[in-house]
Amino acid sequence: MRRRLLSALLVPAVALAGCGDQAASGEKPEDGKFEIVTAFYPLQFLSERIGGDVVSVTNLTKPGAEPHDLELTPRQVGQIADAGLAVYIKGFQPAVDEAIGLEAEDKGFDAAAVVPLLPAGGEDDDGHEHSEAEGGEDPHVWLDPVRLATIAGKLAERLGQADPAHAAGYAERARALGAELTALNTEFAAGLKTCDRRELVTSHTAFAYLAARYDLHQVGITGISPEAEPSPQRLAAVAREARETGATTIFFETLVSPAVAETIAREVGARTAVLDPLEGLTDSTGDYFTVMRQNLATLETGLGCK
Template identity: 60%
Template sequence: MLSRSLRRAATGGAAAVLLVALAACSGSGSSDGRLSVVTGFYPLQFVTERIGGAHVKVTNLAAPGAEPHDIELKPSQVGAISNAALVIRFKGVQPQLDDAVGQNAAGHDLDVSTVTPPATGPNHRGATEDAGAPDPHVWLDPTRLAAIAGDVSGRLAKLDPDHAADYANNTDALLQELTKLDGEFAAGLKQCRRHEIVTSHAAFGYLADRYGLTQLALSGLSPDTEPTPQQLATVAAEARQAGATTIFFETLVSPKVAETLATEVGAKTAVLDPLEGLTEGGTGDYLSVMRTNLEALRTALGCS
C-alpha cells in the first residue's frame, strides 16, 4: 500500500542559427502526435518513459556509455530542446543544458532539483575537494526518485489532460515498484558485518544515508577527479580499519584508481553503478540495475 505522502510526492554559432530558425515553430508534440519530452540523463528518461507510456516520445540527451555531466549539445539536440513540450533536467548537472533551457526553453522545463533539493555532500568521508558542494545523485534513493516521478506525472497531465488518467495509473504502478525496491534494499542491508562502502567517487551518499551505510570515497562528486596520494593513503587506512573486502568502481569511468586502492588494501574490485547512464549495448533498466547494485553491496558487506 502506498502512503499518501508518496503518492503526492509521487552552444556555438551553428546552434544559434538553428535556434533562430526554430524559434517560431516551438511546439508541444512529435510528428506522430505524441508529447515530445527531452530529458538530460538516464534516470529522468526512465521515469518519463514509465509514466508517459505510449503517449510520450522521449529524447534523452546523454548517449548510452557516455558520461552525462560534460555533454556538448549538437545543433539537432538544441533544436529538440527548443521544440519540446517539456524539458526535464537537474540544474547544475549539465551546464550546457541549463544554458540552452535558459535561452530557448524557459517556461517549458521541469528542474527536478526543486522537487528534491540536493544535500551538501551527504554521508561523504574520504575525499574533501567537493566538501560543501551539493550532491545531485538523488535518484540512488528510490524514495527521492518517487518524489521526482510525482512532479513529472503532474506536468505531463497538465500538458496532455486527455491522457491524465493514463499518466496517473502509470505513476501509481511506478511508485509501487519503487516502494518495493526500497523495501528490498532496507531488508537486504539490515544485517551486515560491515557498513562502510568504499567507492571510486562520492556518488552514493543518498543511498548510504537511506540504508544506514557510510560512504568512503576516493574522489569527490566529479568522477573525473584523480585522488591525491594523500587521499589514497587516507582512504586506504580507513578501508583497512573497516575491514573492507571490496573497492567499488563505476561503469562509465576507468577502474584504474579503484584497482590501485584494492591492491593497496588487499581487496577485490566490483561495480557499483551510479545510474547516470546505461552502458552502451547494456540491458536492463533502473530497477534491474539497482537490484544488481543491491546484490553487489550485500556481497561486499557480508549481509545475511
C-alpha cells in the same frame, strides 16, 4: 570556453527549432505524441514509464556515454527548444542547463527541485567531511528509490499540466511506478539491514543518497566529479580507512576507469566490484530496476550482508 561554445550553437539551433515537428506554440507532431527531451538515462526511464505510448522521449546522452561533461550539438539544442517538456537536473550538466535557460526555460522540469537534496560533500585528505562547492548540492537523487518515487509523482503532475488530455494516464502510471519503487526500497532495506561492514568505499561519491537511505557510510576516493584525480594524501587516507574498517571490496563504477579503485584494492588486499551509479545504461536489455537489483546483490556480497 564551454559557455561561449554553447552560446555559438544557439544561433543555428534557433533555425533548426523553427523547422522542427513541434512548434514553440505547443503544436504536437503529426503522430500526436507529446515530445519530451531528457538529459540522461534515469530521467529518460521516468519519462518513458510515466508517459507511456502517448509521449515521444529523446535522450540527450547516448547510451554508454559519461553524462557529466555532455556537449550539445545544434540539433540537440533545437530538440530542447521544440520539446513540450525538457526534463533535467540543474547543476549536473552545465550545457543542458544553459540551453534550457535560453531556449526552454518555461518548459524545463528540474527533477532535483522537487525533493530535498544532500550537500555535495566529500572528504578531505585527512578523511574529514567538507562541502565540495559552496552551497553545492549532490545531484544523484535517483539512487534513492524513495526520492525517485516523489519525483515520478511530480513529473506526472507537470506532464498533466502541459498535456491535460492525458493527465489521468500520467497520474495512473506514476502511481504504478511509485509502487514498484516502494517495493524496491523494501528489498534494499531488508538486504542491507544486517551486514558485517557498513563502509562503502567507492571510486567517486555518487552514492550519498543510497548510503543515507540504508545507513551506510560512503568513503569516496574522489568527489562528485568522476574525472577528478585524488591526491596521494587522499589515496593514503582512503587506504587507511579501508584497512581500519576491514573493507574487503572497493567499488568502482561502469563509465570511468577502475584504475584508482584497483590501486586501493591492491594496497589493502581487497577485491573490486562494479557499483553502477545509473548515470547511463550500458546494457540495452536492462532498465533502472535491473541495475538497482544488481547493485543490491553486489552490496550484499561486498559488505557481507546476511
